[in-house]
Amino acid sequence: MSSKPDGAELALLNDDTLSTASDDLESNRKYEDTTNITEPEYQTPTSVKFMWLGSYFLFSMLLTLYNKLLLGSFKFPWLLTCMHTTFASLGTFVLLKLGRFKLSRLGQREHLALVAFSVLFTANIAMSNLSLSLVSLAFFQIIRNTVPIFTVLIYRVWFGRSYYVATYLSLCPIIIGAGMTVVGEYHYSALGLFITVFGVVLAAVKTVTTNRLMTGSLALPSMELLFRMSPLAAIQSFVLAVIAGELPAFADSMSQRAAESSRLTTVATVVFLLGNGLLAFFLNVSSFQTNKLAGALTISVCGNLKQALTLAIGIFVFKDFTVDILNGTGILFVIAGCAFFSKAELDAKKISAV
Numbered sequence: 001m002s003s004k005p006d007g008a009e010l011a012l013l014n015d016d017t018l019s020t021a022s023d024d025l026e027s028n029r030k031y032e033d034t035t036n037i038t039e040p041e042y043q044t045p046t047s048v049k050f051m052w053l054g055s056y057f058l059f060s061m062l063l064t065l066y067n068k069l070l071l072g073s074f075k076f077p078w079l080l081t082c083m084h085t086t087f088a089s090l091g092t093f094v095l096l097k098l099g100r101f102k103l104s105r106l107g108q109r110e111h112l113a114l115v116a117f118s119v120l121f122t123a124n125i126a127m128s129n130l131s132l133s134l135v136s137l138a139f140f141q142i143i144r145n146t147v148p149i150f151t152v153l154i155y156r157v158w159f160g161r162s163y164y165v166a167t168y169l170s171l172c173p174i175i176i177g178a179g180m181t182v183v184g185e186y187h188y189s190a191l192g193l194f195i196t197v198f199g200v201v202l203a204a205v206k207t208v209t210t211n212r213l214m215t216g217s218l219a220l221p222s223m224e225l226l227f228r229m230s231p232l233a234a235i236q237s238f239v240l241a242v243i244a245g246e247l248p249a250f251a252d253s254m255s256q257r258a259a260e261s262s263r264l265t266t267v268a269t270v271v272f273l274l275g276n277g278l279l280a281f282f283l284n285v286s287s288f289q290t291n292k293l294a295g296a297l298t299i300s301v302c303g304n305l306k307q308a309l310t311l312a313i314g315i316f317v318f319k320d321f322t323v324d325i326l327n328g329t330g331i332l333f334v335i336a337g338c339a340f341f342s343k344a345e346l347d348a349k350k351i352s353a354v
Contacts, residue, residue, distance in 0.1 A: 039161075040215040041295035042349040049294050053302065056290040059283040060306055065313070066279055076250050077129055078241035080276075081122075085234035087277035088284045092227035101223040110218060114225075117209055118232035124206045126240065127199030134192030138182050141307065143196045145178040148300040150204035155297070158208075163297070164351075166344035170337055171301070177333025178304040180326050181311045204300065210288065211296040222288035230284075301341055308334035 041049070067074070074080055095101060106114075131140055148171050155161040188196070214220055220228075241247060258266045291299045308331045 039295065039352070041293065041298065041345075042352045044293045046346065046349070052286060052290040052293050053298075055286040056283070056299075056302065057306065057309075059279060059286050061309065061313070063276070063279045063283055064310055066276060075253075076241065076246040077125070078237050078244055079246050079250055081125055082234050082237035082241055083273065083277045084280040084284070085230045085237060087281040088226055088230035089234060091281040091285070092223055092230065095223055096227060101221045101227075103224060103227075104220060113213070113218075114228050115232060117213065118229045118236065120202065120206050120209060121229060121233050122236040122240070124199070124202045125237075127195065127202050131192065131196040131199045135188035135196055136186055139186040139188045139192075140196055141182040142179050142186070143193075143200055144203070145175050145182075145304055145307070147200055147204050147207070147303060148175065148297060150201055151207060151297050151300045154204055154208050164344060164348050166347065167297075167341065170341035170344050173333045173337030174301055174304050174341065175337075177330045177335075177337055178307055180330025180333060181308050183326055183330075207291065207296045207300055211291050211299075214288070214292040222292050223285070226284055226288050298341075298345065301338060305334055305338045 096103070131143075135143075152163065152168070152171070155163075210225070212218075213225055214222055254266070254269075257269060287299070290302075311327065312331055
């Protein structure tokens with residue numbers, strides 16, 4: 001067992017605190033050339049990886065379209081997060097009872113790490129909400145596009161891991177292109193800039209931590225991680241919803257809707273909310289499993305691609321935007337960069353197998 005001091009923060013990002021260094025793939029080879037390390041994502045069959053990436057995009061875009069078409073603007077982010085994590089808790093509980101996964105035996109240190117992870121999950125959402133209240137949406141999205149950069153930095157600084165040059169180069173068109181798709185009015189303060197950048201760092205830390213909890217020495221199945229984290233995040237989100245005053249506001253909104261429309265409309269609203277929770281559960285399952293099999297950097301890159309595709313849907317399906325040369329070029333840059341990134345990662349997998 002490592003002699004490092006106990007602490008949930010250290011346990012999150014340093015798997016040496018959870019078991020011996022010999023159990024950790026990267027710690028085991030920390031003195032070797034890190035570009036030649038066989039990482040967990042390079043051991044996953046390509047067909048399996050693309051299948052889960054496809055499911056992640058499918059449920060991600062379905063949820064986006066569902067919200068756009070049916071829910072519209074839902075002004076209660078903490079209640080929505082609470083509902084999503086509650087559905088994740090119930091869904092994974094059903095899967096546990098069906099024997100789809102088994103619970104691991106965890107010690108106090110591992111439980112503390114999972115509690116810290118749930119706090120990180122909730123804090124990431126809080127930072128996003130706070131950032132959006134301090135800066136313009138366009139500026140927020142520009143900064144959020146740099147999550148892949150911080151993901152690479154975390155791996156490099158904390159784990160001593162590097163990627164192949166082609167992988168680094170592929171991030172350039174992805175990040176620049178994503179920025180071009182959201183060109184607009186940039187309004188921000190010094191505090192807003194700091195909070196937004198801090199939120200981006202938290203997002204990268206959360207993505208890397210999720211991956212390490214599933215691929216490091218703890219090696220939790222994705223379903224088990226979701227099962228253990230979701231109830232904690234649901235409770236935290238509910239408490240924050242109470243503090244933010246969302247409960248009475250939501251009750252007033254539903255009462256007003258019931259008074260102004262038929263009972264059928266009210267029931268339909270409840271059904272739509274439940275449908276949103278169910279879709280979010282499927283998205284969470286695919287997101288965690290994709291992170292485990294494809295890697296934290298890949299899932300970060302997927303976030304930029306999703307932004308470009310969402311903009312494209314808004315332009316061509318909902319007519320929400322008028323595309324200009326800069327936006328269109330940005331979308332093409334992101335798509336081309338993602339293709340380049342996929343090629344670079346496939347080449348890295350072939351080299352690591354030699």
